[in-house]
Each structure stands twice: as C-alpha cells, then as structure tokens.
Amino acid sequence: MSQQVAIICTDIKEAVLRAVGNHPSSDIFILTDDNTLNFCYPLIGDLSCLKEAHLITIPSGDENKNIDSVVKIWRYLSENGANRKSLMINLGGGMVTDIGGFVASTFKRGIDYINISTTLLGAVDAASGGKTGINFLGYKNEIGVFNLPRAVLIYTDFFKTLDIENIRSGFAEMIKHALIYSKEEWQKVSTFDLEKVNFDVLRTLVESSIHIKEWVVKQDPTEQNVRKVLNLGHTFGHAFETFSYRFNRPVLHGYAVMWGLLCELYLSHMKFGFPQEYLLKLKNLTKAYYGMFSFNCKDYEVLYELMTHDKKNESEDINFTLLSDIGDFQINQTASKEEIFEVLDFYLSL
Ligand SMILES: NC(=O)c1ccc[n+]([C@@H]2O[C@H](COP(=O)([O-])OP(=O)(O)OC[C@H]3O[C@@H](n4cnc5c(N)ncnc54)[C@H](O)[C@@H]3O)[C@@H](O)[C@H]2O)c1
Ligand SMILES: [Zn+2]
Numbered sequence: 001m002s003q004q005v006a007i008i009c010t011d012i013k014e015a016v017l018r019a020v021g022n023h024p025s026s027d028i029f030i031l032t033d034d035n036t037l038n039f040c041y042p043l044i045g046d047l048s049c050l051k052e053a054h055l056i057t058i059p060s061g062d063e064n065k066n067i068d069s070v071v072k073i074w075r076y077l078s079e080n081g082a083n084r085k086s087l088m089i090n091l092g093g094g095m096v097t098d099i100g101g102f103v104a105s106t107f108k109r110g111i112d113y114i115n116i117s118t119t120l121l122g123a124v125d126a127a128s129g130g131k132t133g134i135n136f137l138g139y140k141n142e143i144g145v146f147n148l149p150r151a152v153l154i155y156t157d158f159f160k161t162l163d164i165e166n167i168r169s170g171f172a173e174m175i176k177h178a179l180i181y182s183k184e185e186w187q188k189v190s191t192f193d194l195e196k197v198n199f200d201v202l203r204t205l206v207e208s209s210i211h212i213k214e215w216v217v218k219q220d221p222t223e224q225n226v227r228k229v230l231n232l233g234h235t236f237g238h239a240f241e242t243f244s245y246r247f248n249r250p251v252l253h254g255y256a257v258m259w260g261l262l263c264e265l266y267l268s269h270m271k272f273g274f275p276q277e278y279l280l281k282l283k284n285l286t287k288a289y290y291g292m293f294s295f296n297c298k299d300y301e302v303l304y305e306l307m308t309h310d311k312k313n314e315s316e317d318i319n320f321t322l323l324s325d326i327g328d329f330q331i332n333q334t335a336s337k338e339e340i341f342e343v344l345d346f347y348l349s350l
C-alpha cells in the first residue's frame with residue numbers, strides 16, 4: 001500500500017469535483033447513512049459531476065455496520081449496473097467509511113472509492129489509513145481488509161451539525177495523537193475548550209492530528225510494528241467499550257478511549273515512570289468533559305477477560321502500547337493480571 005494523504009479543504013464542492021475528475025456521474029455510487037443524507041449530502045448533492053449519481057442510504061448506528069448492510073449495498077451495486085470501473089463515494093462518519101470501504105474493496109475484487117469524512121472521529125482516524133471492515137458475531141471490526149481510498153476529503157464545516165458527544169468522541173483520538181507525538185501538540189490539544197467549541201481553532205488542530213496519523217501509517221501501513229502506537233488507550237478502551245455494549249449501556253468509542261488512555265497512562269507511570277503531571281491533566285480533562293465509566297471491583301474479571309480476547313494480542317499476553325513520556329512510546333508491552341487490577345483500582349479511586 002502506498003501512502004494516502006487526506007485533503008483538508010475549504011471548498012468541499014471544488015474538492016469533490018477534483019477528486020471525481022471526469023468519471024461519468026451515472027457510474028458513481030454515493031453511500032450515506034440517514035443522518036449524513038440529511039445533513040451532509042445537501043452540501044454536495046447539486047454538483048454537476050454527481051448529477052446522475054446513485055444514492056444508497058443505510059440506517060445510522062454502529063449496529064448497522066454488519067454483513068446485512070454489506071449484502072444490501074452489494075445487491076444495489078449489482079442490480080444497478082456497477083462495474084469494475086465504477087466509483088463509490090462514502091459520505092459519512094467512521095461507520096459509513098468502514099463499511100463503504102469494505103464493500104468497494106470486495107465488489108468485483110475491488111473498485112475505487114473516495115471517503116468524505118463527516119465526523120471528527122472519522123476525519124482524524126477512520127477515514128484515512130486504509131482499514132476497512134464490519135462487525136461480526138458481536139466482535140468489532142472482525143471482518144475487513146486493508147485498502148486505501150482514491151482520496152480522503154476533510155471538510156470541517158460538516159462537524160457543525162454534530163452533537164457535542166460526537167465532537168468529544170473524535171477529540172479523544174486527537175488527544176491520543178498528541179500524546180504519542182509531542183509536548184507542543186499536547187499543549188495545544190489539552191487546552192482546547194470542549195465546552196464551547198471554536199471551529200476555526202478545531203480546524204487547525206484537526207490538520208495536525210491527521211498529519212500525525214499519516215506520519216505513523218506511512219512508516220507501517222499494515223500494522224507490523226510502529227502503527228501499533230495508534231493503539232494507545234485502546235486495550236483498556238476496547239474492554240470498556242465492549243463491556244458497555246454487553247451490559248446495554250453503550251458508550252461512544254472516543255469516550256472509551258479517554259478512559260482507556262487514563263488507565264494506560266497510569267500503567268505507563270507504573271512501568272516507565274510516565275510523568276504524573278500529564279496524568280493529572282488527563283484526569284481533569286476526562287472528568288470535565290467525558291465523565292467516568294462506572295463499574296466496580298466485581299467487574300475486574302470480565303474486563304480482564306475482554307482484554308485477553310483483544311485482537312491486538314499476538315500471543316497469550318495482552319498487548320499494550322505505553323509511554324515513558326509524551327512522544328516517547330513503547331510498543332509491544334504487556335502487563336500481568338495483578339498490574340491490570342492495580343490500574344483498575346487506580347481508576348476507581350479517581
Ligand atoms: N478504519 C479505521 O481505521 C477506524 C478508526 C477508528 C474508528 N473506526 C470506526 O468508526 C466508527 C465510528 O465512527 P464515528 O464516530 O464517525 O461514528 P458514526 O459514523 O456512526 O457517526 C456518529 C453519528 O453521527 C452521525 N453523523 C455523521 N456525520 C454527521 C454530521 N456531519 N452531522 C450530524 N450527524 C452526523 C451519524 O449518522 C451517527 O449517528 C466505528 O465503527 C469504528 O469502528 C474505524
Ligand atoms: Zn480509536
């Protein structure tokens with residue numbers, strides 16, 4: 001896989017025109033969910049290059065990132081004359097770009113696709129990097145392929161119709177990017193006001209966050225080594241996320257990542273002396289904007305069990321990315337059950 005560079009645009013119509021080029025509009029298939037159909041499609045729908053494009057809409061929500069939706073989209077493509085030269089445009093958040101990317105990568109052994117990210121989480125994370133996929137048998141992203149889109153377009157005005165929870169969810173990945181990258185980035189991101197969002201400032205932070213992800217993916221497109229740094233916060237985070245679904249109180253991905261970051265920075269402190277001042281700042285940020293995930297010590301075994309099943313593990317051991325300082329990461333780390341319980345004790349003491 002070669003490198004994909006996201007285009008951060010000020011004029012979305014101009015960017016779509018360029019990305020589509022002279023592709024016949026009747027051979028373009030635009031995938032949306034019901035929210036992006038309402039809020040985002042109108043911003044590009046009247047473009048002449050999309051005049052005869054087909055519109056496919058699936059219900060919103062991660063529970064629809066499944067094989068039934070894939071079949072529905074494959075069927076639409078088949079029945080409406082899509083061929084190997086057809087182009088898909090995925091207009092949506094991570095749910096739409098993940099499933100749309102997967103459909104495009106598998107239909108007739110792969111057709112070109114463009115991701116237009118309409119959520120903050122999608123922009124800084126899901127839309128670029130070439131990971132596509134769906135949930136299967138209750139496991140997140142169980143089926144999928146690595147395949148880069150023809151283009152990734154980011155237009156931050158789309159985020160203005162997002163609810164504050166989805167802004168904060170995406171922002172958690174930006175906090176993660178800052179932590180793995182530099183103190184300068186951390187300083188900018190950790191002082192951003194998530195109460196009253198300034199979209200101009202957010203735009204500049206999104207740009208640098210995307211560059212950090214691209215800087216990582218470029219070095220290791222298929223996650224053999226360095227890309228694992230992007231898993232910071234995600235071992236505990238995925239356990240919280242799956243736990244929340246299992247017990248019917250679902251949380252947004254980025255919220256689980258924030259709680260996971262808190263746990264993994266504490267583990268980093270225990271094992272590598274990660275500085276306490278940043279841990280404290282992260283705790284304050286989490287409490288102010290995300291609240292805390294509620295569980296008790298009776299849940300430790302379940303959370304531990306979920307971590308042992310994480311697909312990032314390559315052996316019996318639970319795999320972590322940890323930090324000895326901001327910007328100074330340690331991939332392929334592990335922790336004992338006792339250490340993991342100690343981290344959970346710490347979390348519950350906050
Ligand atoms: N491929 C990757 O590398 C990668 C990385 C991170 C996350 N993901 C995946 O991304 C998904 C989560 O992405 P997400 O947080 O963007 O969720 P999402 O796509 O479900 O969007 C969240 C909600 O916002 C709505 N929405 C989207 N754009 C909107 C807009 N502009 N205005 C108003 N509402 C809008 C959606 O309809 C949905 O209800 C998960 O499936 C996760 O597994 C993938
Ligand atoms: Zn994530």
